[in-house]
Amino acid sequence: MENSFDLIVVGAGALGAFHTYFALQRGLKVLLLEKDARPMEATVRNFGQIITSGMATGEWFDYARVSLETYQKIQAECDISIRQNGSLYLASTALELQVLAEKHAQYAALGYAARLLTAAECRQRLPAVRDTYCVGGLLFEQEVTAEPDLLIHKLLAYLVARWQLDYRPATPVLAVTANAAGCEVADVRGQRYRAAQVLVCNGRDCRALFPDVFAQSDLQLVKLQMLATYPLPQVQLPGSVLTGLSIRRYHAFHDCPSFAHLLAEPMDADLRQWGIHLLFKQALDGSIIVGDTHEYADLAEADNLDFNNYDHLNQLMLGEARRILDLPDWRMQRAWNGYYTQSKSGEVFQHSPHPRIHIVTGIGGKGMTSACGFAAHHVAQLGLERRG
Structure with a gap:
């Protein structure tokens, strides 16, 4: 039929x-x-x-x-x-770098390739990273x-x-x-x-x-805010770039021996409240995507997560982003929301x-x-x- x-x-x-x-x-x-x-x-x-x-x-x-x-x-x-342009986690403190080193050892045991980078090696791969932020990194070239x-x-x-x-x-x-x-x-x-x-x-x-x-x-609904710069072809930003806030957020690092110490460290209250962790990725046109935030609501209250893209959240992200990268132009070409559901x-x-x-x-x-x-x-x- x-x-x-x-x-x-x-x-x-x-x-x-x-x-x-x-x-x-x-x-x-x-x-x-x-x-x-x-x-x-x-x-x-x-x-x-x-x-x-x-x-x-x-x-x-x-x-x-x-x-x-x-x-x-x-x-x-x-x-x-x-x-295939890799993922690089940037550490901003010695403790973050210690967590990355512990994860590197765990992945070596699993046969999942990774390479610890010095601060100088991170800057070689990512010239835009600020010296005042980066103390080292963990690279997954595959x-x-x-x-x-x-x-x-x-x-x-x-x-x-x-x-x-x-x-x-x-x-x-x-x-x-x-x-x-x-x-x-x-x-x-x-x-x-x-x-x-x-x-x-x-x-x-x-x-x-x-x-x-x-x-x-x-199920709960999660709303995210993301931004993208104007094309910056003069900037070299290969692959995925993740930061110290990502190390705190991603589940992969939760079983590292030093993770509890990292989580116990003070964190900016606004970044914590809005679930902000900084990610960067350069699109084919040279623009750089920056984000993101996380707001949560049970399905019964899902309409509370409306379509608005709030500038004060964008500015929180950009303030942290400027601490990490030195870009020649921080004007944003686009701002948008994403939504997904997740089980609690x-x-x-x-x-x-x-x-x-x-x-x-x-x-x-x-x-x-x-x-x-x-x-x-x-x-x-x-x-x-x-x-x-």
């Missing part, structure tokens, strides 16, 4: 697209439905940093390694904007970045061209139902589609489908309202880094098979 599939995926962000990719690799006939004309939520509103090194040791670090390998594999077939405004769109085009994906954007889904025989998905135009199983990767849209499930969940009790939210229907969302801020590897695991776990 024309509208009959092995799997229907609702939502074409990173989680939906990579579940689709691995299902297609298993030979399944897949339909991917996206409510917007183009994915336009968290998968495109980010830095494009793919930070395997920032994941806590264990299954999510393993997912991130699979993601890294998969990104590189796809890039070898089709340009999806992946660049890590990659992407262009967030290009990656998902190029990936979807690749899935259509290479794997014959049936992709239907601008197709909001009205209902998903199931019985022992299979699933039915209805869109807002009255079109109906059938499949053996359905995956709902709904991102932050928790009202259109299964609202009662989400109302009883522990787990790394990802999963719920199956029916044995054939699976909701997967709430992966938090690690979607670019680990959604791909998680999707590979989840598709295998579901045991999806081609019918007929």
Whole structure:
């Protein structure tokens, strides 16, 4: 039948697209439905940093390694904007550098390559870093970045061209139902589609489908503010640049022996209140993305995180950014918000309202880094098979 599939995926962000990719690799006939004309939520509103090194040791670090390998594999077939230009963590104090050294030793034991840099070596790689800030760093040369405004769109085009994906954007889904025989998905135009199983990767849209499930969940909405300079082609800023605040925030460092001492150190109250940790990444046009902030609300109060981009938060970020980098022009060309959901009790939210229907969302801020590897695991776990 024309509208009959092995799997229907609702939502074409990173989680939906990579579940689709691995299902297609298993030979399944897949339909991917996206409510917007183009994915336009968290998968495109980010830095494009793919930070395997920032994941806590264990299954999510393993997912991130699979993601890294998969990104590189796809890039070898089709340009999806992946660049192997590394990740550099900058330490601003001796204690931060001690934590980086401890992490370096842990990764050496895991066979994950890293290199400790002196302050002079950091400045050689990153001439814009201020001498007064940097005392050393930890470099992961194998890590990659992407262009967030290009990656998902190029990936979807690749899935259509290479794997014959049936992709239907601008197709909001009205209902998903199931019985022992299979699933039915209805869109807002009255079109109906059938499949053996359905995956709902709904991102932050928790009202259109299964609202009662989400109302009883522990999901919360997170709002971020980010900035981008005007193009600065004269500045050399390779890969992802992370800072002392990132070392405090990223779960990878929590098991380092000196981390508790680092966390106990005084921290600027405004930076702490607004969850600010400084990241930098230079886009293809030479502009530098700067961020970010974190504001939180339970789903019932999600409307409190409105569309406004507040200048006082931008100025807090820029004040800290100027302490780290010496740029020739600090004017901002763009400012925007990103939103994602995350579970307060787990790394990802999963719920199956029916044995054939699976909701997967709430992966938090690690979607670019680990959604791909998680999707590979989840598709295998579901045991999806081609019918007929």
